[in-house]
Amino acid sequence: MTAAPERRRELLDTAAEVFAAHGYNATTVRRIADEAGMLAGSLYYHFDSKESMLDEILSSFLGELWARYDAVLGAGLGPRETIEALVTESFREIDRHRAAVAIYQKESRHLAAQPRFHYLADSQQKFEQAWLGTLERGIAARVFRADLDIRLTYRFVRDTVWVAASWYRPGGQHSPEEIARQYLSMVLDGIAART
Template identity: 45%
Template sequence: MTTPSKSSSQRRAHLVQLAGDLFAEKGFRATTVREIADAAGILSGSLYHHFDSKESIGDEILSAFLEDVLAGYRAAAASTDDPRKAIEEIVRSSTATLSRHRAALTMLQNDWAYFSAQPRFGYLRTAMKEIEQTWVEQLERGKETGLFRADLDARLIYRLLRDVLWIPTSWQQSRSSGWSAEQINDGLLRLLFDGITA
């Protein structure tokens, strides 16, 4: 028999998923509490039994996403002393994590200016700094050991790769690319480490 607490927890998770889908489709600011409640088939007031505000739902979606991203990055960095292998693991971890959190990624892409200006979401900037630092440290280590080019601009490369890593998620979302996540990862890593010249 299902316990009330488990049922409540499942209902809450369902509401978060519905809200995330709406936030990704319409934008966080444009989505109303009433629309979330309508999608769930409940009255607006009933939503407040689970969350005190729309921001609380956004908070849950974004914090879970960033915790997942950072866990993967930390594990990748700790798994090896080889910067190339660490970056390979970061890329694979990123793709897997982004596929699990498509709504959060879309929310950040579409409403970053809003979230980053709100004190409640101050952890976003902290997390993004750690993500950047993880990449930069691996790239700089590769430069120091002679594995990567000495003239590499680590922060620029990070920004380029971060943005490229968002693309496979939209490809997979459309289901029309014909490439698996593994094929996309391998293509990106070959481009990064081997280039396109013969």
């Protein structure tokens, strides 16, 4: 009862790493088992299927992510501070679960079509509402520029953050907070020098 959940976690971490490195489809169960030091069939003692491993990786990642996002969104911050907090939390999540984020990034679009992974589409929508709402509030408050297409801006900021999962390596020279600061500086103020 105490050891079992830990073993699952270990195995899921291993699986996530392999999925992230080679893609879900290109990853064989044998490869995951090799990496975990067991035989392919043995994985089925712990999990129903390869797909259920993916499911558990993604859903537990999104669960954790939304716990933090919800805390931010419920904190009553101004629009700029909300954006800053969301981006910072995102980079922290990339730092904690890089593999899960990378898988999410690569696979969520086509997975969302399957009933089993419909929660990915739900999450996507909730995400969009949170960002669009914050951007609109910011424009109304004259904190953000009014001359930009709001949906384009949403995509710009959203992608800008998450793609980082594809190159970020935890334990590198920059802390997630430092990266968040630099990203926010670019996104908010641009890369051009002020004259």
